[in-house]
Amino acid sequence: MNKSCLTTSFVVLLLFCINWAQAQTTETRLNQADLMKQFLGTWKVDVGKDTIFLMECKSFYSGFDFYLKMETKGKILFEQKTIMGYDKESDKIIESAINNSSDQIILMAAWFTSADRCEEVLLKDISNPEIAKYKWLFEFKSPDLLVWTDMINNKPTNTNIFHREK
Amino acid sequence: MGLSKNSNLIIKLPKMSILESPRQRLCLSSAIAVFLLFCMNCAQAQTKETNLNQIELMKQFTGTWKSEIGKDTIFIMEGKIFGKGLDFYWKTDTKGKIISEGKSIMGYDMINNRIIEPQIWNNSPNIILWSGLFTSPNIYEAILLKDLPNPEKVMVKWKYEFKSSDILECTYTVNKKEILTVLNRE
Numbered sequence: 001m002n003k004s005c006l007t008t009s010f011v012v013l014l015l016f017c018i019n020w021a022q023a024q025t026t027e028t029r030l031n032q033a034d035l036m037k038q039f040l041g042t043w044k045v046d047v048g049k050d051t052i053f054l055m056e057c058k059s060f061y062s063g064f065d066f067y068l069k070m071e072t073k074g075k076i077l078f079e080q081k082t083i084m085g086y087d088k089e090s091d092k093i094i095e096s097a098i099n100n101s102s103d104q105i106i107l108m109a110a111w112f113t114s115a116d117r118c119e120e121v122l123l124k125d126i127s128n129p130e131i132a133k134y135k136w137l138f139e140f141k142s143p144d145l146l147v148w149t150d151m152i153n154n155k156p157t158n159t160n161i162f163h164r165e166k
Numbered sequence: 167m168g169l170s171k172n173s174n175l176i177i178k179l180p181k182m183s184i185l186e187s188p189r190q191r192l193c194l195s196s197a198i199a200v201f202l203l204f205c206m207n208c209a210q211a212q213t214k215e216t217n218l219n220q221i222e223l224m225k226q227f228t229g230t231w232k233s234e235i236g237k238d239t240i241f242i243m244e245g246k247i248f249g250k251g252l253d254f255y256w257k258t259d260t261k262g263k264i265i266s267e268g269k270s271i272m273g274y275d276m277i278n279n280r281i282i283e284p285q286i287w288n289n290s291p292n293i294i295l296w297s298g299l300f301t302s303p304n305i306y307e308a309i310l311l312k313d314l315p316n317p318e319k320v321m322v323k324w325k326y327e328f329k330s331s332d333i334l335e336c337t338y339t340v341n342k343k344e345i346l347t348v349l350n351r352e
Contacts, residue, residue: 033291060269060286061286061287061288061289061290062286062290062291062292063269063286063293065269065286079249081248081251081253081271082271083269083270083271083284083285083286083293084293085284085286085292085293085294086291086292086293087292087293088291088292089312094284094293094295096271096273096282096284096295097271098248098249098250098251098252098253098271098272098273099249100248100249101249102249102250103221103249103250103274104250104273104274104275104276105251105271105272105273105274105275105281105282107275107282107284107295124277
């Protein structure tokens with residue numbers, strides 16, 4: 001009788017633990033593809049006299065399509081196109097970019113660490129992001145305010161505050 | 167006597183050294199220079215033969231390409247230059263209705279000496295990363311980036327062959343089965 005009682009209690013405890021662990025996982029595992037939707041729209045920042053940095057994000061099925069440009073008095077100084085999409089294997093967003101000032105494609109991996117904070121490193125650093133030389137942080141301070149910080153060796157080197165264009 | 171002659175010869179040989187005559191020194195320097203130039207020429211030719219200009223060759227994809235792949239069904243692919251890369255859009259259309267469509271960009275990755283093409287499709291929740299290379303001026307071959315460490319074990323691959331500047335043969339291989347599509351430049 002005692003033995004059976006103990007076994008039952010043990011099984012109940014185990015079930016409780018499994019349930020609790022599942023609940024924890026559900027709570028902490030962020031929906032990366034869904035959170036990316038916060039980037040949708042047109043974002044703008046004044047980066048100098050008569051100079052603006054514009055970022056347009058459009059959805060394309062499960063992926064995203066970005067166009068970035070920096071211009072002064074209508075003259076384009078820099079422009080970039082990127083494609084972003086979810087990679088199930090790594091549970092990260094993969095970004096690839098081509099721009100007018102480089103002959104190379106750049107591959108990056110991004111992931112939300114919280115609902116409003118996204119980190120990004122070069123794809124080659126995906127296995128050790130904490131020691132990546134280059135890192136980018138994106139923080140949604142509100143649905144219309146995005147803070148983009150460039151980091152080198154985990155130290156901020158440049159910050160742009162983007163406002164959503166109406 | 168014989169030993170004495172040999173001794174003389176041994177002693178005389180350094181005196182005959184070309185390094186001691188300015189004219190002969192000049193001759194040696196010229197010979198080395200000519201030899202070096204020959205070697206450099208040879209190395210350059212090798213580079214041209216084995217290292218194709220991947221960025222330049224990619225431009226062959228630009229333009230609008232079309233293929234009738236079935237009754238009332240057409241496949242259209244558009245490639246546009248952006249910077250040193252390319253921007254693609256493609257769709258399969260039946261009687262004006264889009265059956266499938268996708269977008270990608272293509273660019274050269276210097277680290278791996280490969281061309282990378284990330285694709286987004288209407289029917290895939292994941293981004294698909296292709297990695298390819300022009301193996302000859304008119305043949306581009308691509309495999310999935312994740313298969314790059316084991317290219318001999320790939321299950322899917324693409325081969326694009328420019329038969330002319332206006333005809334592109336696309337062969338998709340899946341589990342050793344080949345599917346051929348011929349695209350014509352519009």
